[in-house]
Amino acid sequence: MTVKITDVARHAGVSPSTVSYALSGKRPISAETRARVEASVRELGYRPHAGARALASSKSNVLAMVVPLRAGINVPVVMQFAVSAVTAARAYDHDVLLLTQEEGEEGLRRVADTALVDALIVMDVQLHDPRLPLLRTLDRPSVLIGFPAEPAGLTCIDLDFRTAGELCVEHLAGLGHRVVGLIGSPPEVYVRQTSFAQRVVQGFTSAATRNGMSSTVHPCEATPAAARTVAERLLREQPALTGVVIHNEAILEPLLDAFEHLGLRIPTDLSVTALCPDTLATTLPIPLTSIAIPAAEIGEQAVHLLMRNMNGTPAPQTTLLPPRLTVRGSTARRVTG
Amino acid sequence: MTVKITDVARHAGVSPSTVSYALSGKRPISAETRARVEASVRELGYRPHAGARALASSKSNVLAMVVPLRAGINVPVVMQFAVSAVTAARAYDHDVLLLTQEEGEEGLRRVADTALVDALIVMDVQLHDPRLPLLRTLDRPSVLIGFPAEPAGLTCIDLDFRTAGELCVEHLAGLGHRVVGLIGSPPEVYVRQTSFAQRVVQGFTSAATRNGMSSTVHPCEATPAAARTVAERLLREQPALTGVVIHNEAILEPLLDAFEHLGLRIPTDLSVTALCPDTLATTLPIPLTSIAIPAAEIGEQAVHLLMRNMNGTPAPQTTLLPPRLTVRGSTARRVTG
DNA sequence: CTGAAAGCGCTAACAG
DNA sequence: CTGTTAGCGCTTTCAG
Numbered sequence: 141m142t143v144k145i146t147d148v149a150r151h152a153g154v155s156p157s158t159v160s161y162a163l164s165g166k167r168p169i170s171a172e173t174r175a176r177v178e179a180s181v182r183e184l185g186y187r188p189h190a191g192a193r194a195l196a197s198s199k200s201n202v203l204a205m206v207v208p209l210r211a212g213i214n215v216p217v218v219m220q221f222a223v224s225a226v227t228a229a230r231a232y233d234h235d236v237l238l239l240t241q242e243e244g245e246e247g248l249r250r251v252a253d254t255a256l257v258d259a260l261i262v263m264d265v266q267l268h269d270p271r272l273p274l275l276r277t278l279d280r281p282s283v284l285i286g287f288p289a290e291p292a293g294l295t296c297i298d299l300d301f302r303t304a305g306e307l308c309v310e311h312l313a314g315l316g317h318r319v320v321g322l323i324g325s326p327p328e329v330y331v332r333q334t335s336f337a338q339r340v341v342q343g344f345t346s347a348a349t350r351n352g353m354s355s356t357v358h359p360c361e362a363t364p365a366a367a368r369t370v371a372e373r374l375l376r377e378q379p380a381l382t383g384v385v386i387h388n389e390a391i392l393e394p395l396l397d398a399f400e401h402l403g404l405r406i407p408t409d410l411s412v413t414a415l416c417p418d419t420l421a422t423t424l425p426i427p428l429t430s431i432a433i434p435a436a437e438i439g440e441q442a443v444h445l446l447m448r449n450m451n452g453t454p455a456p457q458t459t460l461l462p463p464r465l466t467v468r469g470s471t472a473r474r475v476t477g
Numbered sequence: 478m479t480v481k482i483t484d485v486a487r488h489a490g491v492s493p494s495t496v497s498y499a500l501s502g503k504r505p506i507s508a509e510t511r512a513r514v515e516a517s518v519r520e521l522g523y524r525p526h527a528g529a530r531a532l533a534s535s536k537s538n539v540l541a542m543v544v545p546l547r548a549g550i551n552v553p554v555v556m557q558f559a560v561s562a563v564t565a566a567r568a569y570d571h572d573v574l575l576l577t578q579e580e581g582e583e584g585l586r587r588v589a590d591t592a593l594v595d596a597l598i599v600m601d602v603q604l605h606d607p608r609l610p611l612l613r614t615l616d617r618p619s620v621l622i623g624f625p626a627e628p629a630g631l632t633c634i635d636l637d638f639r640t641a642g643e644l645c646v647e648h649l650a651g652l653g654h655r656v657v658g659l660i661g662s663p664p665e666v667y668v669r670q671t672s673f674a675q676r677v678v679q680g681f682t683s684a685a686t687r688n689g690m691s692s693t694v695h696p697c698e699a700t701p702a703a704a705r706t707v708a709e710r711l712l713r714e715q716p717a718l719t720g721v722v723i724h725n726e727a728i729l730e731p732l733l734d735a736f737e738h739l740g741l742r743i744p745t746d747l748s749v750t751a752l753c754p755d756t757l758a759t760t761l762p763i764p765l766t767s768i769a770i771p772a773a774e775i776g777e778q779a780v781h782l783l784m785r786n787m788n789g790t791p792a793p794q795t796t797l798l799p800p801r802l803t804v805r806g807s808t809a810r811r812v813t814g
Numbered sequence: 815c816t817g818a819a820a821g822c823g824c825t826a827a828c829a830g
Numbered sequence: 831c832t833g834t835t836a837g838c839g840c841t842t843t844c845a846g
Contacts, residue, residue, distance in 0.1 A: 142590070144823055155833045160825060167826095170831060187590040191531030192823035195838045200528060202593075205575070209560055216552040223546055226577050235593065238542070238575045240563050253479070253524040256539075256572065481839055492817045497841060504842095507815060529839035532822045 143184045152180035163188070194255065203229055203446065204248070204257040206239045208264035212328055212362070214389065217417055217435045218263065221285065224439030225261060232447050234258075245274045252278045259446045261285065265296070267335045281449035283442045287335050287458075295445050297438060297459040301336045301415075304431045304463035305343025308385040308413040311429070311465055313351040316474035317383035317411060320348060321374045323395060324359040325388050340387050340415060354378065362390035371398035382410060382474050389416040393424060407472035418466070427468035434461055480521045489517035500525070531592065540566055540783065541585070541594040543576045545601035549665055549699070551726060554754055554772045555600065558622065561776035562598060569784050571595075582611045589615045596783045598622065602633070604672045618786035620779045624672050624795075632782050634775055634796040638673045638752075641768045641800035642680025645722040645750040648766070648802055650688040653811035654720035654748060657685060658711045660732060661696040662725050677724050677752060691715065699727035708735035719747060719811050726753040730761060744809035755803070764805035771798055 149156040154173060161167045162177040169177075180186070194200040205225055207218055226236045237257055239247045241264070248271060251257045258280060262271060265286030275282045276293050284296045305322075312320055322344045324330075325337040341357055348355035356377060360370045374381060386395060392414060396406065404410040406426055414421060414430040421430040438461060448455040486493040491510060498504045499514040506514075517523070531537040542562055544555055563573045574594055576584045578601070585608060588594045595617060599608060602623030612619045613630050621633045642659075649657055659681045661667075662674040678694055685692035693714060697707045711718060723729060729751060733743065741747040743763055751758060751767040758767040775798060785792040 142592075145825095146823080156823090157825075157834080158832060161832085164825085168831060173832080185590075187587070189532065189823050190591040190593040191528045191537060192838090193825075194528030195526065195532050195840085196823075196825040198825095198838075202574070207556075207560075209556070215556050219544075219546070219552050219556060222575065223544075223577055226575050227579065230580065235588070236575045237539070238559065238563050238573045240560055242564065243567065250524070251572070253522075254527040255479075256527040482841095483839080493840080494818080494842075495816060498816090501841085505815060510816080526839050529822090530841075532824085533839075533841040535822075535841095 142189075143186045145186070145188065148177065148180045148184055148186045151184060152176045198255065200255060200258055201233060202235045202237050202257045203259050203261060203443070204237045204239055204251045205261040206241060206243075206248070206263055208241045210241065212326065212390075213264060214417065214433075216419070217433055220435035221263060221439040221442075224436040225443050228440040228443035232443065234443075236261075245271050248274060248278070252280050259283075259450060261442050261446065265335075281446055283445045283449075283455075285438060285442055287339075289335075291457060293457075295449060295455050295457060295459075297442050297445060298336065298461070299433055299438065300460035300463055301339035302343035303460070304415055305340040305345075305385070305387075306347035307343075307431060307463055307465050308415070309344055309347035309351065309353070309355075311413060311467070311471065312383035312385075312411055313347070313353060315383075315411060315471060316476065317353070318474075319354045319378050319380045320383040320385065321355065321378060321381055322357045322385045323370055323374070323388055324357060326362045326390070327359050330359060337387065344385055354380075360388055360391065362388065364391065364394035367391040367394035368398045368401075371395060371402060375402060375404075383413070383471075384410065385413045385415070387415040389414075389420055392416060392420060392428070396424065396426060407470050408475065411471040411474070413465070413471055421466070421468065426470050429466065429468045429471040431463045431465050434464075437461060479526075480523050482523070482525065485514065485517045485521055485523045488521060489513045535592065537593060537595050538570060539572045539574050539594045540596050540598060540780070541574045541576055541588045542598040543578060543580075543585070543600055545578045547578065549663065549727075550601060551754065551770075553756070554770055557772035558600060558776040558779075561773040562780050565777040565780035569780065571780075573598075582608050585611060585615070589617045596620075596787060598779050598783065602672075618783055620782045620786075620792075622775060622779055624676075626672075628794060632786060632792050632794060632796075634779050634782060635673065635798070636770055636775065637797035637800055638676035639680035640797070641752055642677040642682075642722070642724075643684040644680075644768060644800055644802045645752070646681055646684035646688065646690070646692075648750060648804070648808065649720035649722075649748055650684070650690060652720075652748060652808060653813065654690070655811070656691045656715050656717045657720040657722065658692065658715060658718055659694045659722045660707055660711070660725055661694060663699045663727070664696050667696060674724065681722055691717075697725055697728065699725065701728065701731035704728040704731035705735045705738075708732060708739060712739060712741075720750070720808075721747065722750045722752070724752040726751075726757055729753060729757060729765070733761065733763060744807050745812065748808040748811070750802070750808055758803070758805065763807050766803065766805045766808040768800045768802050771801075774798060 145156045145159050148159045162169045162174045229236050260282040263285045265284040267289045269288050329337045358370050360366050414428045418432040421428040445455040482493045482496050485496045499506045499511045566573050597619040600622045602621040604626045606625050623635050666674045695707050751765045755769040758765040782792040
């Protein structure tokens with residue numbers, strides 16, 4: 141029924157190993173033989189059996205990818221990670237197996253120990269992620285999207301959130317703003333210690349200090365009511381406020397509304413910068429100057445890193461992608477009275 | 478390094494085949510032997526090698542799942558499909574391989590022909606989907622989420638969109654409404670012939686006719702401007718309008734705004750029913766009476782259907798999930814003047 | 815109820 | 831540059 145390597149070998153008048161080598165390129169094959177083999181492959185429609193290949197080579201050419209699904213995560217962004225990872229994996233002739241967060245450590249162990257996959261991609265890594273000890277003991281390389289407290293022995297990649305925080309402040313400083321505020325992620329995010337939230341705060345604060353700016357930080361629940369409260373408090377505490385950085389995509393719109401209701405025009409009275417997906421930044425009533433999460437790039441890079449680790453070229457332990465700030469309509473030079 | 482079946486056999490004092498059978502249950506094993514084998518398995522931490530198993534049994538225990546990613550699809554809904562399918566697959570001891578739409582037919586052929594997967598799940602099926610002929614020729618079962626024009630020889634599952642359209646109208650009819658309008662999906666959806674849009678229209682129209690109601694249908698672009706235009710036209714053409722069905726999740730909010738600006742209070746002056754994800758229906762300013770896409774249920778059922786097909790119990794060609802209407806605050810009894 | 819042995823289809827030494 | 835051959839680790843006949 142299905143054609144196998146011996147069929148191709150016979151058809152091309154060569155040995156099975158020659159067919160194998162002609163296809164893998166793992167040893168020199170004369171142009172002529174290779175051509176005959178390739179012709180036979182095409183003619184017979186030969187496809188190597190994945191299981192047999194995996195058994196003989198101890199390489200499945202499959203990567204595992206764990207996708208998070210709990211509340212508070214941005215699903216479209218996760219999907220971008222996933223799709224770009226799959227696309228990148230295909231470029232290396234690999235496929236991607238989908239695991240849910242729910243499967244937990246047992247799932248990771250299972251796919252690794254059964255040799256179902258050659259390597260693992262783990263998204264949404266926590267500061268003290270219970271999966272880390274396990275990943276370190278697995279005989280297969282893995283790459284984490286996010287940053288744990290103790291990345292030793294692991295390969296991590298993420299957006300450079302600290303620099304992102306700095307960049308927002310520098311942008312505002314360059315426009316003459318002197319008093320700025322950060323409206324941060326919901327408390328859950330800090331509690332979960334997904335770490336990126338803290339890193340933004342650090343960047344924000346240090347850049348403000350460096351520029352001699354007055355600054356405050358306000359974590360904020362993801363509800364419209366909380367948004368209004370925070371906006372009011374911000375203005376009460378810093379009446380001279382002319383610039384804000386928002387790192388809370390769920391309440392961008394309510395916040396903008398709140399500021400307008402408080403009599404602040406954007407960007408005339410108040411410049412706003414955000415850390416959020418581009419799709420959000422561009423579809424709000426006021427296009428937002430923002431730094432996007434380069435999900436596609438992260439997914440792709442994660443696969444590159446894995447491949448490097450599998451090729452013996454050890455990848456750097458830590459990869460921080462440079463944030464890029466896109467200026468849109470929500471920031472302007474401070475009007476000096 | 479890794480423990481194999483012969484190790485377990487030696488440790489338990491039985492033959493490899495006995496270990497295999499003890500684990501698969503494919504032939505009777507004395508309780509005593511089974512217990513010894515299981516103890517050895519646990520003690521040694523034995524995990525059968527996936528590739529070897531696939532080769533010997535010609536079953537990979539992996540399903541392929543193609544996820545769509547083009548514009549206009551609701552990403553969170555897709556993710557719900559995916560996650561529930563993975564969860565369901567795990568219950569059958571199967572894993573799920575992720576394929577992108579982009580890989581197209583070649584991707585499907587590849588994973589099937591290399592025996593990487595045992596079966597396929599294809600989402601976002603078009604009326605005249607180019608993948609259908611291919612799927613029919615594959616030696617592996619597949620299940621489609623969505624309905625093509627010619628489902629012969631294939632297994633399909635989807636929400637019963639026709640009945641969903643009817644249900645919305647019946648609900649409005651029951652509340653005394655006599656003049657209703659359907660605001661449909663963006664033109665792209667109709668052009669792409671994803672078929673579910675047409676099915677909603679059919680249900681809507683026939684239910685309206687059956688109830689002696691006056692009705693009109695308006696496809697609508699997914700832009701706020703288009704939403705306003707449609708709302709105005711609806712009222713111009715049907716001044717007595719008191720009920721609308723919206724099947725266009727992207728512009729739900731703009732539409733509601735538009736109606737309010739036109740002086741219609743919801744639900745006092747106008748009752749609104751929608752076909753949209755529950756998360757949307759409940760987070761709008763006015764909680765919407767709506768019919769949800771039961772994504773999780775569809776994903777799960779899709780896997781059940783596949784398993785049936787693989788077990789020889791042929792699954793029904795067509796499975797239509799019954800829509801459920803949830804009454805929230807956007808519909809009310811018509812106020813008769 | 816259990817064992818022995820023959821592959822599953824491919825890769826990678828090992829030979830030449 | 832090519833062929834021969836020995837497995838990879840498991841399942842499943844075939845025997846008993």
